Amino acid sequence: MDSSIAQAQHIDLLILPETNLILVASVIEPLRAANRIAGRTLYSWSLFSPDGRAIETKSGIPVPVAGAFRPQRETAPLFVLSSYHWQLSATSQLKMLLSQTARHREMMAGIESGSWLLAETSLLDNFSATTHWEDFEDFAAAYPQVTMVRERFVIDRKRITTGGSLPTLDLMLELIRRAHGYSLxxxxxxxxxxxQERTRGDLLQVPAIGNMRILDTRVGAAVKLMEETVEAPLTLARLARRVGVSARHLQDLFKETMGVAPHEHYLALRLNAARRKVIETRMEFADIAAISGFNSSSSFSRSYRGHYRESPSETRRRLKLKN
Incomplete structure (x- = not known):
């Protein structure tokens, strides 16, 4: 973990009319899930529209907002969400508000077509950025002062841009990873x-973290083996032998496709399984340690505290007091 989980991160969302509902969900739902899994408020958010009225999404389902976007000196990250016809909202007043608030915000993100509005307001000048693949060439021609990159999302200092709904989900996973670690x-x-990747005729469902969405089949097979052997973890050598590569090669493949070493992913799987037992059951910690592949309660407690910044007993005590 890179930061304390005690302080919640607040995020402001400016949602433009005709934004896809899934784009809004791609930002908010991973944050909600992180709160639920952690058993505490890691993230909070407020939604705004240009005029204070509920946003009519393209699906016809309105999104209520807290009010009109009228920032003062807020420092929280600002996400600007748009899918279609961003130009209709790009009034001189809104661009002025964005320019003013950018002086104080620790970060600003253009989500899908929101990147156009940031560029139009000169907030992406001399930054690297991306946008939806259909608009990539037009964007590059319109804003030559922006360095365009063909990536699902781009994080460049105090600016973030994404190329669509699923890339936005990738982004949120990466932000969660940076703030609270790989396990969460x-x-x-x-x-x-x-x-969904098909391997040896089976349907193997593998989550992606950050920008890494294409999983090598050998890594996929290794991940599946890890999930099947949480109670009795395999050594790296045995794991590599089972998927037909050397231990060194498997390490390299994991680094390339998952961004972590095999043992980090394995440990994250085991600790997450253990944490679910800590939260959802009354099992003894020694029993949880055993079914999660730890050879003692003390080694389990050390690893648990190292990842979650609290002991298993502190987790249960905190959640009991909360309920």
Whole structure:
């Protein structure tokens, strides 16, 4: 974990008319899931529209907002969401508000077509950025001062841009990983299984973290073995032998496709499984340690505290007091 989980991160969302409902969900739902899994408020958010009226999404389902976007000196990250006809909202007043609030915000994100509005307001000048693949060439021609990158999302200092709804989900997983560690990001991603790879005739569902969505079949097979052997973890050598590669090669493949070493992913799986037992059952910690592949309660407690910044007993005590 890179930061304390005690302080909640607040995010403001400016949603433009005709935004896809799934785009809004791609930002909010991973944050909600992170709160649920952690058993505490890691994230909060407020929704705004240009005029304070509910947003009519393209699906016809309105999204209520807290009010009109009238920022003062807020420092929270601002996400600007748009899908269609962003130009209709790009009034001189809104662009002025965005320019003013950018002086204070720790970060600003253009989500899908929201990147156009940021560029139009000169907030992407001299930054790297991306946008929806259909608009990539037009965007690059319209804003030569922006360095366009063909990626699902781009994080460049205080600016973030994404290329669509699923890339936005990728982005949120990456932000969760950076703030709260790989284990939490992995568990959130497993709630939103949206990658399906066929391996040896089986349907293997594998979550993606960050920008890595294309999974090598050998890594996929290794991940499946890890999930099947949580109670009795395999050594790296045995794992590699089972999928037909050397241990060193498997390490390299994991780094390339998952962004972590095999043992980090394995440990995250085991700890997440253990945490679910800690939260959802009254099992003894020694029993949870055993079924999660730890050889002692003390080693389990050390790993648990290292990942979650609290002991298993502190988790149960905190959630009991909360309820």
């Amino acid at each position: 990001a992995l568990e959130v991603s497993r709630l939103f299984i949206y990658e």
